[in-house]
Amino acid sequence: KTFPKPDPHKLEEKTRETTSIVIVRHPLGRLSSTYFNKFNQNSFKFQRMNDLVIKKYRDNNSTEEEIMTPDEYIRFVTDAVNYKNGWTNKHWRPQYLQCPFCSMDFTIYARFEDLHEDTLYFLLASNLTSRLDIHLMKNQNHNGKSAAYFWSRVKIQSIRNVLRAYTNDLQMFQYSADQYFRDINLQVDHDL
Numbered sequence: 001k002t003f004p005k006p007d008p009h010k011l012e013e014k015t016r017e018t019t020s021i022v023i024v025r026h027p028l029g030r031l032s033s034t035y036f037n038k039f040n041q042n043s044f045k046f047q048r049m050n051d052l053v054i055k056k057y058r059d060n061n062s063t064e065e066e067i068m069t070p071d072e073y074i075r076f077v078t079d080a081v082n083y084k085n086g087w088t089n090k091h092w093r094p095q096y097l098q099c100p101f102c103s104m105d106f107t108i109y110a111r112f113e114d115l116h117e118d119t120l121y122f123l124l125a126s127n128l129t130s131r132l133d134i135h136l137m138k139n140q141n142h143n144g145k146s147a148a149y150f151w152s153r154v155k156i157q158s159i160r161n162v163l164r165a166y167t168n169d170l171q172m173f174q175y176s177a178d179q180y181f182r183d184i185n186l187q188v189d190h191d192l
Helices: 008-017 027-039 044-057 070-083 112-125 144-152 156-165 167-172 177-183
Strands: 021-024 108-111
Touching: 027 044, 027 070, 027 144, 027 156, 027 177, 044 070, 070 156, 108 112, 156 167
Parallel strands: 021 108
Antiparallel strands: none
16 A cells, blocks of 8 residues: 655645655766666667767767767766756756755655665664565666776766766765775776
């Protein structure tokens, strides 16, 4: 059974009565994951977008494959975030724009990177351990090798630009680009 959507006028009252959770993810991890899950698996839904990105960002003399490169993707995402004030596809829209972090007082702020521990805490805090299978986790395909491969193919200037575009997410959720690159064992030689 799903929780019914509360009356907007009673939302504040309902949130005080409810154990709530919001899950955030490192922006760089979200971007590499989205690339592999939406574009690199030849998703029909994203094929047109892939073709438009290649047309706009690819050098005409390039002999690259039919899938946009990680650098082309990051340039596209950065432009979309910067020029549409962040209102772009939900898969790469900055997280601070997707949910009312400042207007709702969530009980639990969880990180995707710590999801197993944070999920257990939420289930205990909300007294739901008997109603859910705590061993069932969806979408666990986020290994460091894929992320390292992805970011190794992104030019340093594109990395700098995407970090500027996601500054609010990085600061609001206390993420570090340097730590992210260390965690995926990728040496980034330039100051970010």
